[in-house]
Amino acid sequence: MLPILGLLTGIILGLLFRVPVPAWMARYLGIALLAALDSALGGLRAGLEQKFNEKLFIGGFLANTTIAGLIVYIGDNLGIEIYLAAVVAFGVRLFQNLAIIRRHYFQIHHWE
Amino acid sequence: MQFKLGRWHLSLAIVFVVLGFLLSTAFATQQRSGERPGPRKQNLIDFIEKQRREREKLGSQLVEARKNVAGLDSARAGRLGVLAKYSRELESLRVRAGLKGVSGRGIELLIGDAARIPLGADPDSFLIHDYDLQILINALWRGGAEAIAVNGERFVVNTGIRSAGSTILINSKPQGGPYRIKAIGASKRLVRTLKADSDAALLMGDYAQKYGLIVKLSTRNKVTIPPYKGSLRLQLLRRK
Numbered sequence: 001m002l003p004i005l006g007l008l009t010g011i012i013l014g015l016l017f018r019v020p021v022p023a024w025m026a027r028y029l030g031i032a033l034l035a036a037l038d039s040a041l042g043g044l045r046a047g048l049e050q051k052f053n054e055k056l057f058i059g060g061f062l063a064n065t066t067i068a069g070l071i072v073y074i075g076d077n078l079g080i081e082i083y084l085a086a087v088v089a090f091g092v093r094l095f096q097n098l099a100i101i102r103r104h105y106f107q108i109h110h111w112e
Numbered sequence: 113m114q115f116k117l118g119r120w121h122l123s124l125a126i127v128f129v130v131l132g133f134l135l136s137t138a139f140a141t142q143q144r145s146g147e148r149p150g151p152r153k154q155n156l157i158d159f160i161e162k163q164r165r166e167r168e169k170l171g172s173q174l175v176e177a178r179k180n181v182a183g184l185d186s187a188r189a190g191r192l193g194v195l196a197k198y199s200r201e202l203e204s205l206r207v208r209a210g211l212k213g214v215s216g217r218g219i220e221l222l223i224g225d226a227a228r229i230p231l232g233a234d235p236d237s238f239l240i241h242d243y244d245l246q247i248l249i250n251a252l253w254r255g256g257a258e259a260i261a262v263n264g265e266r267f268v269v270n271t272g273i274r275s276a277g278s279t280i281l282i283n284s285k286p287q288g289g290p291y292r293i294k295a296i297g298a299s300k301r302l303v304r305t306l307k308a309d310s311d312a313a314l315l316m317g318d319y320a321q322k323y324g325l326i327v328k329l330s331t332r333n334k335v336t337i338p339p340y341k342g343s344l345r346l347q348l349l350r351r352k
Contacts, residue, residue: 001121002121002124002125003124003125005125006125006126006127006129006132007128007131007132008132009129009132010128010129010130010132010133010135010136011132011133011135011136012132012136013133013136014132014133014134014135014136014137014139014140015136015140018140019137021137021138026138026141026142029137029138030138033131033135036127036130036131036134037131039127040124040127040128040131043124043127044124047120047121047124052120052124054120057124058126058127061127061130
């Protein structure tokens with residue numbers, strides 16, 4: 001319940017504050033969003049697998065977003081769209097995590 | 113167990129807060145950048161179209177009003193007798209100033225962009241530019257043209273030909289090709305001057321052939337040129 005509450009809080013905060021994002025930052029925002037989504041789902045999965053490690057989770061979240069941002073920056077400066085690599089990597093992981101989470105819920109509720 | 117579950121829920125929740133925040137911010141940004149330009153651009157286009165129609169309307173009203181004024185003037189002068197001379201002078205000045213539609217012997221010259229531009233070629237060579245029209249108009253004046261209009265825009269004292277983006281402005285109104293140049297004057301002399309002018313001859317001859325520009329020159333027994341549809345109001349000019 002708490003994560004869902006957190007998600008709602010975040011959405012409301014974002015809508016309330018309406019942080020203006022300049023156009024050049026839109027891509028960074030997108031990548032940060034993907035990284036956050038990936039970490040969140042990864043954490044959920046780890047939690048369901050009973051091997052959730054707080055330090056690993058928070059550390060991974062921060063590292064993922066930072067490195068993703070860095071990749072976008074480097075790509076922008078080199079003229080190579082490396083950020084696509086981050087998008088693909090996060091995207092693939094996202095679906096994997098989703099699949100595993102789904103399976104876990106199936107097991108928990110004995111739907112099989 | 114309950115406590116442990118709560119703990120990992122807590123840190124997960126913190127990340128979810130960030131996730132939610134990013135989500136709504138990204139959503140708001142996308143709404144802002146994705147939605148606004150469309151209607152804004154359309155609004156501007158509509159606005160320009162509206163203003164253009166308005167100007168056309170006002171232009172024809174102006175022409176109508178000028179016609180009425182001229183009619184009243186001559187009617188009045190005819191009654192008064194003494195003013196008839198001045199009235200005639202005024203009338204001829206109006207004709208010279210371009211405020212009255214005129215007709216007479218002359219030429220008609222249609223000039224336009226090439227129908228197609230080959231890939232990789234410099235498109236500038238295949239298009240008619242402001243300076244091309246300037247060359248032709250100047251040659252026509254030199255040939256003794258008494259009145260000139262391009263696409264129905266009468267040339268008067270303050271008429272200019274200039275380019276603005278991809279269009280050419282004549283009397284500050286955007287014109288699209290092909291450009292129909294009408295000139296009243298001694299047609300043979302006009303044609304001769306056009307051919308004698310090296311730039312005009314090059315444009316209408318070699319360039320037209322090489323790049324496929326539209327060029328149609330014909331002499332006419334009767335060319336009709338409309339009056340100037342703009343304002344001639346002078347605000348800062350003072351008699352010396």
